[in-house]
Amino acid sequence: MNFATDPMNSIIEIFRGWLLSLGVSSSWAQFILFVIGAGILATIPMLITLGLIWAERKLLGRIQDRLGPNRVGPWGIFQTMADMVKIFTKELITPKNADRIPYNLAPILSVAGVLALWAIIPFGISIIGVNLNVGVLYLIAVGGFGTLGFMLAGWGSNNKYALLGAFRAIAQLISYEVPMAISLLIPVMFSGSLGMADIVASQDVWYIVLSPVAALVFFIATIAEVGRSPFDLLEADSELVSGFNIEYSGLKFGMFYVADFLHAFTVSLLFTTIFLGGWRGPLAAQYPWLGFVYLLIKTVIVWFLSVLIRGSMPRIRIDQMMFFNWKVLTPLSLGLLVTTALVGKAIPAQQTALRVIGLLIMNGLLLLITNFIWRAVSSSKVRPVVTAEPYGGQTTGIKEVSS
Amino acid sequence: MTPIQIVFIIIAAVTLGSALMVVSARRVMHSALWLVLTLLGVAILFALLDSRFFVVVQVIVYIGAIAILIIFAVMLTRHAMSDEGSPLNRYWWAGALVAAVFLASLIGILSTWGNFSTQVRTATQGGENLVTLGLSFVDPSGYLVPFEVASVMLLAALIGAVYVALERRGEKK
Numbered sequence: 001m002n003f004a005t006d007p008m009n010s011i012i013e014i015f016r017g018w019l020l021s022l023g024v025s026s027s028w029a030q031f032i033l034f035v036i037g038a039g040i041l042a043t044i045p046m047l048i049t050l051g052l053i054w055a056e057r058k059l060l061g062r063i064q065d066r067l068g069p070n071r072v073g074p075w076g077i078f079q080t081m082a083d084m085v086k087i088f089t090k091e092l093i094t095p096k097n098a099d100r101i102p103y104n105l106a107p108i109l110s111v112a113g114v115l116a117l118w119a120i121i122p123f124g125i126s127i128i129g130v131n132l133n134v135g136v137l138y139l140i141a142v143g144g145f146g147t148l149g150f151m152l153a154g155w156g157s158n159n160k161y162a163l164l165g166a167f168r169a170i171a172q173l174i175s176y177e178v179p180m181a182i183s184l185l186i187p188v189m190f191s192g193s194l195g196m197a198d199i200v201a202s203q204d205v206w207y208i209v210l211s212p213v214a215a216l217v218f219f220i221a222t223i224a225e226v227g228r229s230p231f232d233l234l235e236a237d238s239e240l241v242s243g244f245n246i247e248y249s250g251l252k253f254g255m256f257y258v259a260d261f262l263h264a265f266t267v268s269l270l271f272t273t274i275f276l277g278g279w280r281g282p283l284a285a286q287y288p289w290l291g292f293v294y295l296l297i298k299t300v301i302v303w304f305l306s307v308l309i310r311g312s313m314p315r316i317r318i319d320q321m322m323f324f325n326w327k328v329l330t331p332l333s334l335g336l337l338v339t340t341a342l343v344g345k346a347i348p349a350q351q352t353a354l355r356v357i358g359l360l361i362m363n364g365l366l367l368l369i370t371n372f373i374w375r376a377v378s379s380s381k382v383r384p385v386v387t388a389e390p391y392g393g394q395t396t397g398i399k400e401v402s403s
Numbered sequence: 404m405t406p407i408q409i410v411f412i413i414i415a416a417v418t419l420g421s422a423l424m425v426v427s428a429r430r431v432m433h434s435a436l437w438l439v440l441t442l443l444g445v446a447i448l449f450a451l452l453d454s455r456f457f458v459v460v461q462v463i464v465y466i467g468a469i470a471i472l473i474i475f476a477v478m479l480t481r482h483a484m485s486d487e488g489s490p491l492n493r494y495w496w497a498g499a500l501v502a503a504v505f506l507a508s509l510i511g512i513l514s515t516w517g518n519f520s521t522q523v524r525t526a527t528q529g530g531e532n533l534v535t536l537g538l539s540f541v542d543p544s545g546y547l548v549p550f551e552v553a554s555v556m557l558l559a560a561l562i563g564a565v566y567v568a569l570e571r572r573g574e575k576k
Contacts, residue, residue: 031406102436133533137459144467148439151471155432155478163478174471194533 006288008127012037041129042115049262050080056261056307063311090250095158098247103156107248107255109149114263116142121269122197123295124279124288135196136184139270140177143225146263147173150244153256157247165243169234172224172321176231179329180221186214186340187274200278205356208275211340213363215275217333222267223306224325226260230313231321268303269295276302327377332370339366411451418444429490431477439470456531 012033019029054069054077061068069076094103119129120138132138147170154166188194190210191202199207208215224231235243245256272278276298279291316324339362347355421440428434446461513519539545 027405027407099432102432132455132459133531134456134459137456137463141459141462141467144462144471147471148466148474151474151478152436155474170471170475192534 006126008124008288037129038119041118045115045118045262045266046258048265049258050084052265053080053083053258053261056264059304059307060311063308084254087251087254092252093247093249095247097158099156099158101156102152103247104252106149106153106156107252107259109145109152110259111255111262113142113145113149114259114266116145117266117270120196121273122200122278124291125201125285126288127292128197131195131197134194135199136188136194139184140181143173143177146225146259149259153248154244157244159247161241162244162246165234165240165246168318169227169244171318172227172231172234175322175325176221176224176329179217179325179333180225182330182333182337183214183217183221184274185337186211189337189340189344196273196278200273200280203277203280205352206275206277209356210359211336211363212360213332213336213366214340215271217329217336218275219271219302219306220329222271223309224321226263226267226306228264228306229310230316232310233315233318233321236315264306265299265303268306269299271302272298328370328374332366335366335369336363407451411448414444414447414451418448427490431480432474434490435470435474435477438473439466442466442470454531456533456536 015036016029016033019032020026024032057079058068058076069079072078072082094100117139120132120135122128122131150166150169150173154163154169157163187199187207190207191199193199193202227234235245245253248256272295279288279295281291281294284291284294340359343355343358343362347358349355418441421437421444424437425434425441428437442461442465446458446466449457449461540550541547
């Protein structure tokens with residue numbers, strides 16, 4: 001191991017040697033290194049967010065034929081800094097009857113739930129926070145903290161609109177966790193391990209090639225988990241004042257805001273790690289820092305795609321959101337799980353080319369069948385025409401007209 | 404004292420304290436939130452034993468599913484915000500007695516177990532072997548029958564939930 005090939009671990013070893021030479025016992029040295037590592041791993045994503053917010057606003061501006069931020073610094077690059085200073089100086093308002101501890105805990109939990117995901121992402125062959133043997137389960141477990149944060153925010157605010165917003169948000173989050181968890185089982189089946197480092201290491205063929213449908217389901221489910229357009233009905237800016245975070249101001253609102261932008265980037269990072277081969281690329285095994293560069297490039301491409309979708313897709317209604325999750329994505333991912341298991345057993349892993357072709361054909365067939373059923377169902381179901389009457393008297397003002 | 408021991412004492416104190424708060428908090432909602440903290444404390448104790456699978460399962464099942472379900476149920480009850488009544492009723496002493504007897508008998512049974520006074524043993528380095536764990540669930544000489552019985556019971560509960568929630572034809576309007 002030398003500095004040129006693996007700078008991260010050399011720095012760690014130099015630092016550990018320095019601590020030991022000071023007379024610190026080895027268990028305390030390990031403890032100090034863990035604390036510093038956790039601190040760095042939690043700080044870097046927050047700094048990245050500064051750039052992310054600017055980039056996303058700029059991109060959305062260009063997509064919508066606007067300029068986006070363009071006043072502070074070249075191309076408006078320091079706009080986020082100005083926003084940050086503004087948000088620091090704003091008053092922190094707590095509603096009079098709010099439940100203080102849940103109210104103040106909610107923003108922290110929602111940021112922590114996103115930051116905790118970074119602990120298990122392999123940034124290079126030897127750069128990983130912790131190589132958990134249950135990494136994929138950990139992803140789903142940490143998602144629960146985000147849900148808890150939303151729930152505490154909605155309840156702690158002591159505001160019925162915040163509570164309703166929280167119900168909407170949680171209904172979406174726990175629903176889309178189902179197809180996400182099932183689609184995550186497919187990489188686990190391919191690699192035979194729940195650990196993220198093993199999943200990356202076993203991707204000689206990227207899993208998006210082996211199972212494009214799983215990647216698609218995971219991508220859609222993560223967009224819904226982040227609550228981005230077209231699934232942004234939990235805080236539809238143009239229709240509602242806000243969602244569960246209506247009572248938050250200043251820095252506490254800022255934490256929800258940061259968690260939102262950071263979550264969008266983090267799920268791109270997860271998508272890259274699980275389906276696009278993570279840090280893998282030419283020479284990445286010899287030079288871990290090169291793997292980090294590859295990972296970053298792939299992640300930015302996926303993230304750009306999600307911003308493009310955010311900028312161009314219309315919002316769906318809440319019943320469409322539920323229909324799509326329970327009647328399209330969940331059966332599709334369950335069917336995919338069964339077919340992948342069958343094909344995986346029928347064609348041994350040694351015959352890579354045959355396996356790829358077989359899996360691709362089955363994936364394509366599944367998509368075709370889903371499309372066929374969806375069309376049949378949606379054309380047979382005609383929604384009743386609803387007209388509005390002038391409001392007055394005891395009528396409700398809405399009347400159903402048979403079509 | 405090693406750092407692990409210090410962390411253990413802090414976490415154990417927090418877990419026990421929040422477990423006490425679960426039964427003594429005046430608002431039901433606060434009890435539910437203290438319960439989340441208790442369960443999290445147990446998860447961290449598993450982490451200190453290097454048992455990674457159990458940490459994650461504890462968080463998924465107990466915090467991600469059960470605690471959120473409980474909070475949902477509490478939020479939908481009336482007066483969840485303003486329920487300031489005493490959590491005790493006339494029979495609190497009977498509950499305390501049952502709990503004390505149960506604790507005493509648990510300790511009594513566990514103290515006869517051979518490994519009661521051995522030192523802490525952590526799981527194998529890098530967590531449990533998940534393949535062994537998974538195989539023992541589908542092995543007839545392992546835990547196949549309990550596993551399948553639990554699966555069938557969950558399926559029955561699922562079908563029952565769908566049946567209860569099903570909108571019967573003609574009942575809607």
